[in-house]
Structures are given as structure tokens and as C-alpha cells.
Amino acid sequence: MTQPTSSRFINIGERTNVTGSAAFKKLIMAGDYASAVEVARSQVENGAQVIDVNMDEGLLDAVHAMTTFLKLIAAEPDIARVPVMIDSSKWEVIEAGLKCVSGKPIVNSISMKEGEEAFLHHARLCMDYGAAVVVMAFDETGQADTKQRKVEICKRAYDLLVKEGFAPEDIIFDPNIFAVATGIEEHNNYGVDFIEAVRELRDLCPHAHYSGGLSNLSFSFRGNESVRRAMHSVFLYHAIPAGLDMAIVNAGQLDVYDQIDPALREACEDVILNRDADATERLITLAESFKGKSVADEKAAEEWRGWPVKRRLEHALVKGIDAHIVEDTEEARQQADRPIEVIEGPLMDGMNVVGDLFGSGKMFLPQVVKSARVMKKAVAHLIPFIEAEKDLLPEEDRKAKGKIIMATVKGDVHDIGKNIVGVVLQCNGYEVIDLGVMVPWPTILAAANDNKADMIGLSGLITPSLDEMVTVAEEMQRAGMTMPLLIGGATTSKVHTALKIDPAYEGPVIHVLDASRAVGVASKLLSDTQAEDYVAEVAGEYAHVRDARSGKSPSVLLPLEEARANFYDAFLSDKPAPPEQPGLHVFPDWDLAHLRQFIDWTPFFRAWELHGNYPAILTDEVVGETATQLFADANAMLDRIIAEKWLTARGACGLWPCARDGDDVTIHLEDKEEHVRIPFLRQQVKKSRDRANMCLADFIDPNGDWIGGFAVGIHGIEPHSKAFLADKDDYSDILLKALADRFAEAFAEALHQHVRTTLWGYAPGEQLDNAALIKEEYRGIRPAPGYPACPDHSLKPILFDLLDAPTNAGLTLTESFAMWPTAAVSGFYFGHPESQYFGVARVGRDQLEDYAARRGVSVEQAERWLRPNLD
Numbered sequence: 001m002t003q004p005t006s007s008r009f010i011n012i013g014e015r016t017n018v019t020g021s022a023a024f025k026k027l028i029m030a031g032d033y034a035s036a037v038e039v040a041r042s043q044v045e046n047g048a049q050v051i052d053v054n055m056d057e058g059l060l061d062a063v064h065a066m067t068t069f070l071k072l073i074a075a076e077p078d079i080a081r082v083p084v085m086i087d088s089s090k091w092e093v094i095e096a097g098l099k100c101v102s103g104k105p106i107v108n109s110i111s112m113k114e115g116e117e118a119f120l121h122h123a124r125l126c127m128d129y130g131a132a133v134v135v136m137a138f139d140e141t142g143q144a145d146t147k148q149r150k151v152e153i154c155k156r157a158y159d160l161l162v163k164e165g166f167a168p169e170d171i172i173f174d175p176n177i178f179a180v181a182t183g184i185e186e187h188n189n190y191g192v193d194f195i196e197a198v199r200e201l202r203d204l205c206p207h208a209h210y211s212g213g214l215s216n217l218s219f220s221f222r223g224n225e226s227v228r229r230a231m232h233s234v235f236l237y238h239a240i241p242a243g244l245d246m247a248i249v250n251a252g253q254l255d256v257y258d259q260i261d262p263a264l265r266e267a268c269e270d271v272i273l274n275r276d277a278d279a280t281e282r283l284i285t286l287a288e289s290f291k292g293k294s295v296a297d298e299k300a301a302e303e304w305r306g307w308p309v310k311r312r313l314e315h316a317l318v319k320g321i322d323a324h325i326v327e328d329t330e331e332a333r334q335q336a337d338r339p340i341e342v343i344e345g346p347l348m349d350g351m352n353v354v355g356d357l358f359g360s361g362k363m364f365l366p367q368v369v370k371s372a373r374v375m376k377k378a379v380a381h382l383i384p385f386i387e388a389e390k391d392l393l394p395e396e397d398r399k400a401k402g403k404i405i406m407a408t409v410k411g412d413v414h415d416i417g418k419n420i421v422g423v424v425l426q427c428n429g430y431e432v433i434d435l436g437v438m439v440p441w442p443t444i445l446a447a448a449n450d451n452k453a454d455m456i457g458l459s460g461l462i463t464p465s466l467d468e469m470v471t472v473a474e475e476m477q478r479a480g481m482t483m484p485l486l487i488g489g490a491t492t493s494k495v496h497t498a499l500k501i502d503p504a505y506e507g508p509v510i511h512v513l514d515a516s517r518a519v520g521v522a523s524k525l526l527s528d529t530q531a532e533d534y535v536a537e538v539a540g541e542y543a544h545v546r547d548a549r550s551g552k553s554p555s556v557l558l559p560l561e562e563a564r565a566n567f568y569d570a571f572l573s574d575k576p577a578p579p580e581q582p583g584l585h586v587f588p589d590w591d592l593a594h595l596r597q598f599i600d601w602t603p604f605f606r607a608w609e610l611h612g613n614y615p616a617i618l619t620d621e622v623v624g625e626t627a628t629q630l631f632a633d634a635n636a637m638l639d640r641i642i643a644e645k646w647l648t649a650r651g652a653c654g655l656w657p658c659a660r661d662g663d664d665v666t667i668h669l670e671d672k673e674e675h676v677r678i679p680f681l682r683q684q685v686k687k688s689r690d691r692a693n694m695c696l697a698d699f700i701d702p703n704g705d706w707i708g709g710f711a712v713g714i715h716g717i718e719p720h721s722k723a724f725l726a727d728k729d730d731y732s733d734i735l736l737k738a739l740a741d742r743f744a745e746a747f748a749e750a751l752h753q754h755v756r757t758t759l760w761g762y763a764p765g766e767q768l769d770n771a772a773l774i775k776e777e778y779r780g781i782r783p784a785p786g787y788p789a790c791p792d793h794s795l796k797p798i799l800f801d802l803l804d805a806p807t808n809a810g811l812t813l814t815e816s817f818a819m820w821p822t823a824a825v826s827g828f829y830f831g832h833p834e835s836q837y838f839g840v841a842r843v844g845r846d847q848l849e850d851y852a853a854r855r856g857v858s859v860e861q862a863e864r865w866l867r868p869n870l871d
Helices: 022-029 033-045 062-074 091-098 116-128 147-163 190-204 214-221 225-242 262-272 279-290 295-306 309-319 325-335 340-359 365-388 416-427 441-450 464-478 494-504 515-525 531-551 560-565 592-596 601-607 624-643 717-726 730-759 770-774 793-803 845-855 859-869
Strands: 050-054 084-087 106-110 132-136 171-174 403-408 431-434 455-459 485-488 509-511 583-590 648-661 664-667 676-679 705-715 824-829
Touching: 022 033, 033 050, 033 062, 050 062, 062 084, 062 091, 084 091, 091 116, 106 116, 116 132, 116 147, 132 147, 147 171, 147 190, 190 225, 190 262, 214 225, 225 262, 225 279, 262 279, 295 309, 309 325, 309 340, 309 365, 325 340, 325 365, 340 365, 365 416, 365 624, 365 730, 403 416, 403 441, 416 431, 416 455, 416 485, 416 515, 416 730, 441 455, 441 464, 455 464, 455 515, 464 485, 464 494, 464 859, 485 494, 485 515, 494 509, 494 531, 509 531, 515 531, 560 845, 583 592, 583 730, 592 624, 592 730, 601 624, 601 730, 624 730, 648 730, 648 793, 676 793, 676 845, 705 730, 705 793, 717 730, 730 824, 793 824, 845 859
Parallel strands: 050 084, 084 106, 106 132, 132 171, 403 431, 403 455, 455 485, 485 509
Antiparallel strands: 583 648, 648 664, 648 705, 664 676, 705 824
16 A cells, blocks of 8 residues: 555445444434434544444334434534445335435445346436445346456446436446455456456446455455455555545555565465466465564563563463463462462452453453453462461451352353353452352342352343343342342343332342443442442432333334234245255254354354454454454364364254144144144234234245244353363353354354255255345245244244254253253244344233233233233
8 A cells, every 4th residue: 555545545434333333233222312423423533534324223213213313413514524325225214314314425235136127216216316326246147256247247237327317426336355365266366357347447437436345355364464454455556546446444454565575465466466376375375474463562572571570470461371370470479478469469460450451441351351361370370379378368358349149040041241241350359159050049149148249140141031130139129138239131121120120129220231331330339439329320310211111102002903904915926835845854963164154253243242243343443453363263263163073063944834824823744633833923013104013924825835943053062161161261161152152043044045945945046155144135034932023932842842852953941941052043934035024022912812812821921921022
């Protein structure tokens, strides 16, 4: 890169995007548009020349969110001075945005994927609104890969648009940047194909613009940032003069072309320009010597071993280096009067630095967990010496800031989030007593009393856990306890805590959003000066939530019969043909190497509280370095998992004849005298315009159809988890569990593809890459019990019986319908092309009673199952 070339780029701010920024999503979901506007302002102040706005979230009214946000930023001169890119996969959202922006917006995106008619229809509307458009190099056949295809599709699109009167300067082509140096010969020319396509299109399509996602180019070298930076700079050095106007790239992570190591620069050019057949091998060989840190960092890494031991311990803790921790701890012990002084002195001093850095946003969760690993190994070395002392310190003199009982509540088996919170608290000087998973309330209360705990922390992932948390709060109240109760987990929320848990217990009840907040909450609750004010502040917030709810008119519900009359009227003649291979299919050992190709990495990073979309997160200005190291660690562990067969992927699926019967689907099994009935719930919230009140049964033909189901799980994690914990290695334990979860989701994705293309066979020619699978661009859905379209977890036993999941997949259910082992996914298959995900949301008393009758249970039982969907 040189200054003249880089100055031609347009930087697009991506943080006003609910799919790419968890922080922005939380603000929008909470209706905090004032703070969301500040995110946009910050983007512009940091150099964004365009801001990308996306509101595609399943539980969000995207049209309302898009129009509200765009109207607000239009009133802010600091923001309104830059163009807006309206980004959505739904045309109605794009059009709603186009109606309320000033200046010239950019629509992202349109393509000829569905043919010329739909393409031109959308283009005409964009033209009517005065918008520029991003046109993807995609046609009815698929994505353009070769130069010829890129030129052919873009020129065809250009001619169609210009003929319609579309201004050429308002067209932005994305001709698709693909990965090079993959080892696959046909990929070798992808760099040249893109550059030469842009060069030719510059002449064929005057005044149009060109963009692309640059991180795709270097995907083969993920984890080696030195090589990736060099590849990006070399590519831009050649692509910009050819006509590339913009790219999604972190400009601060680009090297100056002339300052790249000459050997590396030449090797990158040989690959990108495909100058000879051995270019990939040479770059792979050379890349090893550039892997890791800079020369300056390597020199510093050697120097720190010569520092005084106190500084070495702090450095090891902050950097998460455990290679020398035992020998350094022993050296410190020999210099101290008593071994306990090493913990209270240099080790705690180092962890205080870690805590300060984490609290100020200068360290991130994966780094903190590595620091905890170092600390635990140091303490483990000292404990035998401490226990050997006759004058051990009494309990009241220990230096822990506070003692916290933590547990995943009865019926729930998920513990990754709880474990992360525990590690973070321990890193900040708190003593954590982790009771594990599926812990009944008497055990929790007894542990709190026996250990003289300062507070209790409850965790849960599935919705039935919410009721169990209320039970714990009620029992704490009945027992006369007064200690704070912390609430956390994926299904928990501030609103539920305020409405259901806080009223059940007179002591402080605090919802903790994530691990990064836990330390601040605990320190305030145990502070002599801050506790009273903080508890009163939270209590006031919860009272406000309850007042707002009591004074808020709930969304209008239709009577159940009216909602049923407004069903989704699918074209049932479009239903798929009967399966090629109906019945039950068992997969005792699916190839893990194959599943690795289906991994969706974005949720993996979010589990570690690193927010951003993969692969862009690897080059993020703030978390990119940490994300890249975490990604490298994950792939190194994946290599071992697969090579040493740590885990086994077991699953089963079934395809059965069925029919719709009202809001039920009846499955017809030859060996059963009675049909298996699966009752589904219907939306009852009154809809605007002509939108239907949907139920999953709407996608099934009453006159005969087919439905499927699946359950998959990852087995074998326990011995490796125990070994890591025995080695005081929380980092590897959490990493393993997070990867097992990713394998389970990948298994669900791979199996669904096998069903669509082979077993059911309604999409035999489907050819989608992993990115398209993640975006669910395929036909059909796989809704899971417990999720918005099918919110009742209690349907899992019916599904498990159909599949004989305990025998065929090794999966069992807890009393609250959590799956064991935890890395598991289950759900139903719907094949109708119009089938789609939706949220049932709030249901009325009439549907509750009707559902109880259809399930053959009491209304009280159904109420417990459906509590999150009731007032």
C-alpha cells in the first residue's frame, strides 16, 4: 500500500448493524435508540465515510427499527453528512429505509440470483428512490468465480441497469474476492481473475464502482497475521490501479508495500498474480518463518526472562504464559518468609493488573482465562508448602474479597457461561465455590450457609430454568436469607428478573448481563460505601420496569379462532415430493473432519464475549489480535480432537408421513395403532397489514405430507475436560466445550444438507458454500423445541421417542428437558419452500387452555411449560 492508493478507498462503518455488533443489537432490542445513535456518531468520528445499517434480527420488527433509527440519525448533522448503506436481506426493510433517508443512500444488495425480472424490479425501485446499489456478481447459475463469469454477469447487469435509465455512477459491483493458496489448483487464479475482471469492467462499464471483501483473499493463512497483512497490501497495490474503489478492510492493519519483507512480498505476489505453479508451496513454507510476533516482540520475549522474579510473575500473568510459572513461583517462595506471601504479594499484584486491564477494556476474556490458568498453576505449586506449615492462617484472615456460591439450576446442564464468570471472579480475588450443574435448591442454600457465602450466583440456559430460579429465590426468602442473589444465563433478562425473581426475594437480586460485568457487580455489593446505594439503584430500576409493564398496554391478541382463520396460506401444491429414503436413519460416528467444514465461527467468538462477525473479527481494530490468537488456539485443538479422536458425533434423523390437523401435525407410523400427535402453537398478536398469524402446522398439507426430525450430539468430552481441570487449565476446558458446541451445530447443519440433497432429496442439485448455509439460503427449516417458532421444550420427549434418541444418538433429557450431553441439537424438518422461522410470542388464555387439552395435561402444567409466552 502507498498513500496515493490508500487515499482512494471509501471506509464503510459496520457497527450500526445488529448482525455484526452485539452492543448495537442490545441497544436496538432494548429500544435504546438514543445510545444507538451515539454508535453511529462514533463511527463517523472515527473516519467512516458511509455507515451500514442492518436490522435483520428474528425477534425484531426490522421495518420499525430501520425507519426509527434512520429518522433519528437524519436529525443529527454530524451523522447525516455521510451516506447510509441500507443493508437487509428483506426487500420490505430496504424499501422502508429508502422512504426515510435524506441524500443518496446505498442499497446492499441486489443480484440476478432470482432472474432478470426480480433484479430489474428492485433496481427500478432503487432508481425511483435515488439510491445507489451494490450489485453482487451472482446470477441464476450461481456465484461468479472466473474472470469470464465475473465480466459476463457484471456486464449483463450493467447493460440491463443502464437500459432502464440507472445512472452508471450509482452502480457498485462486488465481483467476489475468493481465497487463494488453498492447495486447490482451480483456486490459484482467483486473485488474477478478480483484478483482471475489474480492469476489463472499468472499460466495459464506464463510471461504475467496484468493491469486495478483502479478508476472503487470505483465508488460507488465518492465524498468521503477518502473512495476511502482506497479502492484503500486495493485492490492493495491484487491484486499486486496476479500478478497485473500496473494500471491507481495516486500513490500520495494512502494511506499506515498500516496507514488506522483500522475500515475503515476492512470494505473496507470486501467489496473488499466479506467476508459477509452485507459488503456493513457497508461500506456505515461507509463512512459517513469519508466524507469530514481530522481531521486536520476540526480542522483548527473550528479555523478560532476565527481569526480577516479581516482574516476571506479573508479566506471565498478564500475558498468560505458563511455561515458566512453576520455576518462577518456586524462586519467589524461596525469597519469601512464608509461601502464603507469594500469593498475597506478587501473584495477587499481577492479578490486580489483569483485573484493571480487563475492567478498562484493554484485555479481553480469552486473555483473562489464560491468566487464570497461570495463577492456578502457581497456587497449586504453593499449596503443599502452605499446608505443611503449622501456623496456617485462620479463615478470617484470608485475603479473598468475597465468597460466592455458583450453580446451574436443577434441570439444566449448561455451564460454559457460568465457568467463565467463575474464572473472571477468581482472577479478581473472589473465592468461587462452583456446585456444578443440575443443582437443586436445597443444595444451593445449604452450601451458602455452610460456607458462609457472601452471595449466590445462579445460571441457566433453557427457559424452564427461569422457573427454577424463582423457586430458589422463594426458598431463600422462606429461609430468612438476606445475601445478594445474582442471576445470569442466555434465557435470563433484566425484565424477567424484575418481574418474576425480584418480587420473590426481599434481599438484593441483580441480573448480570455477562462475565465482564460480574466483577463490578460483586465489588459494589460487598463495598461498605457503595452497596446500599447500588442495591437501591437496582431496586429502583426493577420497580420502574414493573411500573412500565403494568402501565403499558400489551400488544392486542386475537381470539384463538380468529388467529387460526388468519393462518399462513401456503401454496401446498409446492410441497416437496415424498422422501427418496423415508424412515429412520442412524449415524453412529459422523466424520469430525467433515463437520469442521460446517463450523459457524461467529457464535464461538461471542461465547468468549468477543463481538463481531467471522472472518472480519480477526482484523477488528479492537479485538482482532485477541480473536486471531483464540482462533489459532481453537484450530490447534481441533487438529488434536480430529487426529486423536477425542470426540464422537452421534445422531439420528427420521422422515415420516404426516398430515395437518388444525394446529397439530399427526405423524402416521406403520407400527403404531394411533398417530403420533405434535401440537404446535400459533401467533395470536394482532398483525398489521395482511400478515398472517403463523403456526408451524401451516406448512403441512392436511391431505397428506411429510415431516422430519433429528437429534445429534457430541460425546466423549468428559475425560478430556477432567484432565484439563486437573491441570488447572480452565482455558483449555472452556475452549473444548465451546468447540464441542460448534461441532454439534455443524453436525445439525451437515445432516440437514444430507437430508435435503439425499435422504428427502428435494434439493438434489444444491451447491451452497458454508457462508450460504450459515445465512440459511437453502430451502426448508429445522425449528427446535424451545426456540421462538416452537417455544415449548416439552415437545422434545415426543421427538426423542420417534427417533429413539437414547439408543440411536446417545442423548437423554433432564426433568426440565435439557439435553445431555450438553453439546446437542434437536428439531423438526419442514421441507415446504415457503416454510420460515418466526416467533410465536405472547399467547392468550384461550390458546393455553386449548393447548393443555391437546396435550392431555392440566392447565397448570401447560402454564409451567409456556410461562415465557404468557403475561
